[in-house]
Amino acid sequence: MKRFNALFHKEWIEAWREKKLVWLPAVILLVTLLQPISLYFMPTILENSNSLPPGAVIELPIPSGAEVLAGTLSQLHTIGTAIIVLACMNVIVQERNNGSLMQLFSRPVNTTTYIFSKWTMLVLLHLGAFTISYGAAWYYTNALFSDVSFTSVWKSFVIYCLWIVLVITVTLFVSTFLRRSGGVAGISILIVASIAILSTVMPDIAIYLPSNILNLATEVLNTEKGTVHMGAVLATTIAFIAILLLTMVKKFEKSVKF
């Protein structure tokens, strides 16, 4: 536990030095805030664009608060996922390449402690950033559109957190066996995208898989309660995360033996 604390502390210091502690929350906040605000200004934007013929009448229905928040989540699902992968791709690879990993493991440090300190730090950082941005998006939605109840926001928040943790775990998993950060980003995005695509390719199976998380969160926002498949999706996601973590630790142990 002592070693874990030391490594954990080191991770935060490093995140501060890289300014990840600042830019990651800022970028995620930007991505989430842009959705409600741009939806709010959509009529004005359309009015001022010159590409419309004179006399054209566009009537946009005002979206409900739940729809706006769901849009925010789907925005995060595309851009946010890419940002998370980019933010996580360097953590192990860079240390391996500049030799500090060798130095670290010449001391009595357990690979499990090492991986878990990194994982915990990344999860806390991303979930913190997501909490701030989702809260801000909720505030804006309530102010500009209709009110969304706290229970549905809270439930969708918890459901979507699992997706973020999954993306982080996949990226860390890939970075334990690749040596280039570009490769890590590519493969991780490929894996995450194929998980997401499953819901359109095999809809029957995918309702039980993590690919359904976004749909679930949207549904919870709209109806305040999840479908029957909610438990199954959450269970498979957690199982998936656990399996990835275990194999990652095993694999990493082998790769750092000299």
Add this chain to the structure above:
Amino acid sequence: MENTVTLLLPIIVIQFLLLIIALISCIRAEETLGPKWVWIVIIFCISIIGPILYFVIGQRKDAYK
């Protein structure tokens, strides 16, 4: 009109913050991956994505100790 400004203020502030932090950390870094002036130009000219690019691939980790 006033409403518009107050609504957009957070976004402008965050964007500005990103730019400033990226610039400071780029200028203070001893070494960046690639020429430093190119990074400064990128941070200035490509809004939002420029600073992110610098933070993700421009920093060299063993440059600061």
